[in-house]
Amino acid sequence: MAPLSLTTERLLIRDWSVDDAEAAFRIYGNPEVAMWLAPMMQRVTDPNAMRSVLEAWVESAPNLAPPTGRWAMVRRSDNVLVGxxxxxxxxxxxxxxxxxxxVSQHEWGKGYATEGARALLGWAFTQDVDEIFAVARSSNARAVATARKLGMEWVGETTKYYGLLLQVFRVRRADFAGPVPPNGGE
Ligand SMILES: CC(C)(COP(=O)(O)OP(=O)(O)OC[C@H]1O[C@@H](n2cnc3c(N)ncnc32)[C@H](O)[C@@H]1OP(=O)(O)O)[C@@H](O)C(=O)NCCC(=O)NCCS
Incomplete structure (x- = not known):
């Protein structure tokens, strides 16, 4: 899909670059973050491996059908990658x-996941999608809280994804209360 650039009050959501490797490693190399991402994604073990991961993400991006994709969240005030x-x-x-x-562990609890995800959902609902899910382990209180703060509705728990017992949340386009970009839906 085409490159994306969304701005919120504090964040820029943009495509990944391989130049993000060092900063991204501080997120995806941190065991406290990575433990919640497995088995979908394993902890990245060093900055070179992070570079390879980003190369693969950058390479695959144009072939993903909108709204699917992966993006960086950068704090606008100092250009720091926060998630x-x-x-x-x-x-x-x-x-x-x-x-x-x-989100980078140093930046947890500042509302970045909620702020960024709200903007991304707003954009996603300008594309051909009517509902979006989030799945999280019950023990991942921050992720569960993020889904709830986004107004996502708990729809049940399942073991059908990734071999884990996961709580499933959903938001529908019609119920989504976040911002929609000015050119959305065109
Ligand atoms: C989940 C994650 C993305 C949340 O990012 P974040 O920027 O800290 O999220 P927000 O600040 O927007 O919201 C976090 C909410 O979690 C809740 N929270 C924070 N610390 C908490 C704790 N110790 N226990 C329970 N809830 C907590 C709060 O409700 C907070 O909202 P608040 O602003 O009302 O206080 C981040 O913690 C993270 O990267 N975790 C590791 C990766 C991960 O788990 N990804 C999701 C996999 S399903």
């Missing part, structure tokens, strides 16, 4: 889309 967001197909990889969020 990542993704919209990905859920298994069996046919239709249902999940939103994923990752």
């Amino acid at each position: 990542g967001l993704a919209l990905r197909l859920l298994p069996p990889y046919e239709e249902d889309i999940e939103i994923r969020w990752q």
Whole structure:
């Protein structure tokens, strides 16, 4: 899909660059973050491996069908990478889309995941999608709280994704209360 650039009050959501490797490694190399991302994504073990991961993300980006993709969240005031967001197909990889969020541990609790995800959902609902899911382990209180703060509705728990017992949240286009970009839907 075409490159994306969304701004919120504090954040810029943009495509990844391989030049993000060092900063991204501080997120995806941190065991406290990575423990919640497995088994979908394993902890990245060094900055070179992070570079390879980003190369793969950058290379695959143009081939992903909107609204799926992976993006960086950068704080506008100092240009620091604070996290990542993704919209990905859920298994069996046919239709249902999940939103994923990752924030640098030093930046947890500042509302970045919620602010960035709200903007991304607003954009996603200008595309050809009517509902978006989020899945999280019950023990991942921050992720569960993020889904709830976004106004996502708990729809149940399941073991059908990734071999884990996961709480499933959903937001529908009609119920979404976040911002829609000015040119959205055109
Ligand atoms: C989940 C994650 C993305 C949240 O990012 P964040 O920027 O800290 O999220 P926000 O600040 O927008 O919201 C976090 C909410 O979690 C809740 N929270 C924070 N600390 C908490 C704690 N110790 N226990 C329970 N809830 C907590 C709060 O409700 C907070 O909202 P508030 O602003 O009303 O206080 C981040 O913690 C992270 O990267 N975790 C590791 C990766 C991960 O788990 N990804 C999701 C996989 S399903």
